[in-house]
Amino acid sequence: MPNEETLSRRGLLVKLGLLLNGLVAAALAVPVLRYVLSPVTRGRGNAFLQWVSLGRVSEFPEGETRLATFRNPNVMPADGETVATACWVRRIEGEKFQVFAINCAHLGCPVRWFQQSGLFMCPCHGGVYYSDGSRASGPPERGLFEYAYKVKDGLITIEAGEIPTPGTPTAALDQERPPCA
Numbered sequence: 803m804p805n806e807e808t809l810s811r812r813g814l815l816v817k818l819g820l821l822l823n824g825l826v827a828a829a830l831a832v833p834v835l836r837y838v839l840s841p842v843t844r845g846r847g848n849a850f851l852q853w854v855s856l857g858r859v860s861e862f863p864e865g866e867t868r869l870a871t872f873r874n875p876n877v878m879p880a881d882g883e884t885v886a887t888a889c890w891v892r893r894i895e896g897e898k899f900q901v902f903a904i905n906c907a908h909l910g911c912p913v914r915w916f917q918q919s920g921l922f923m924c925p926c927h928g929g930v931y932y933s934d935g936s937r938a939s940g941p942p943e944r945g946l947f948e949y950a951y952k953v954k955d956g957l958i959t960i961e962a963g964e965i966p967t968p969g970t971p972t973a974a975l976d977q978e979r980p981p982c983a
């Protein structure tokens with residue numbers, strides 16, 4: 803028959819086990835909750851989204867599409883040169899721009915701009931986009947993703963930090979944007 807000391811030790815171990823289980827459950831619940839709530843919390847005070855400069859407006863001739871790079875604000879110390887992120891900048895006229903993510907809307911390969919044909923083409927599976935970023939043909943189900951941009955004091959800046967996807971605020975803006983002439 804167990805004595806009182808054995809019982810109190812067993813009770814203590816049970817309580818300790820319950821406490822440890824609770825701590826582990828809480829640690830596992832945090833990332834799960836963040837994932838579940840991300841559609842709601844995304845874009846609200848996102849510390850990673852920042853306005854970064856692409857350079858002077860005059861560097862982008864009207865009617866042309868040029869490759870630009872910016873420093874991704876969402877960096878880790880070990881990222882090295884990978885923080886340099888490319889995008890396509892289309893200057894329509896004056897201060898009217900479109901800034902496209904370089905990543906194909908299908909599986910993310912970098913698309914290339916061909917001035918002669920006026921098309922963006924993806925080397926991976928043959929996705930093709932028109933000059934305004936809208937889908938022309940191939941596997942992508944939509945046009946290129948666009949960054950939100952601002953022009954101030956002769957500089958063009960974009961809201962960078964995340965590659966735009968259908969869930970990001972910038973992509974949502976992009977879908978509300980009226981079609982380009």
Ligand code: FES
Nearest residue numbers: 906908909924929
């Ligand atoms: S990644 Fe571009 S078409 Fe598949």
